[in-house]
Amino acid sequence: MELRLLRYFVAVAEELHFARAAERLGVEQSPVSRAMRNLEATLGVQLFDRSVRQMRLTWAGQVFLGECRRVLATVEQAVSAAKAAAQGYQGYLRIAICDSLAQPQIATLLARSREPWPTTDGRAFLCAHTPGSDSDAGKLYASTGARIRVRCSCSFDPSQTGISRN
Amino acid sequence: MELRLLRYFVAVAEELHFARAAERLGVEQSPVSRAMRNLEATLGVQLFDRSVRQMRLTWAGQVFLGECRRVLATVEQAVSAAKAAAQGYQGYLRIAICDSLAQPQIATLLARSREPWPTTDGRAFLCAHTPGSDSDAGKLYASTGARIRVRCSCSFDPSQTGISRN
């Protein structure tokens, strides 16, 4: 598997049009078409429904789109984490939270994260999961009393008291 | 960025020896050496300390290694999720948990996850975070009373009562 194919797929899946996707990617339509054929062949999975007027994603394509976004985001994080580490950031961490943690506790948590490590540069990341668009999942978890949050990421600056989401 | 470079880097970082890494990757030493130069140049980050007898990872290299493993795992997940979706699995979800959730509750949660969705195939995935090897992080979170688990993933079969880790 190559990231190139995943990047192309995301563009095509978002445009639902090979030529527009190609334009967005800065290449021609032909390589995009071949890349998607190649991707489908490699996966052994049909990602597009080409039989309708407006091209559509298959269910597998919809699932794969979400996964590809995750992969590409993870790659970005890997690069920035390496750069940050090279510049002396040692306080990089990723944590999962459940929302039974009140926000002041989160602030305390991250404030304390500056103590044991030399993270005095004031930078840290927080990845969390919230119900996001999948509200059914949220309801489900609520029904168990677990109140688990899924599918969202936040970035956090411990020098501030608030949390900004992205 | 290319996955090829990340795969090569993981091999080199684990072997701490270009020739052995190359052998493991099924290529020659030369391309591996060039790939790592290339990677360092692309990132603008030094990943290896070549001045010592036994090659070592820089701090940035250690951080990047963890990130690369995450990326490659995410890619694997993307592929298997697409294949599973193509075979009709619609019950795919990822959730974060904190360890204040007792294990019976987790079982309940996942048992219920079969109800609202047509997940009667008995397959679902659970990704969690635990202190894992980074025990300092675990202690830190414990000090806040938050008891957050970080850095671990589990896969779960709702038809079973236990949880297997990977």
Added chain:
DNA sequence: TAAAAATACTCCATAGGTATTTTAT
């Protein structure tokens, strides 16, 4: 028939192989 995707064919960038040199202990 018109718009979009697939295909045929070519070129070239670059990954990999082989051989050699450099480096560090």
Added chain:
DNA sequence: ATAAAATACCTATGGAGTATTTTTA
């Protein structure tokens, strides 16, 4: 002096461009 990494040089795979054909609504 020796083991390991870097470099030089060559080859070839495959990705991209151009032009054309096929498809379907």
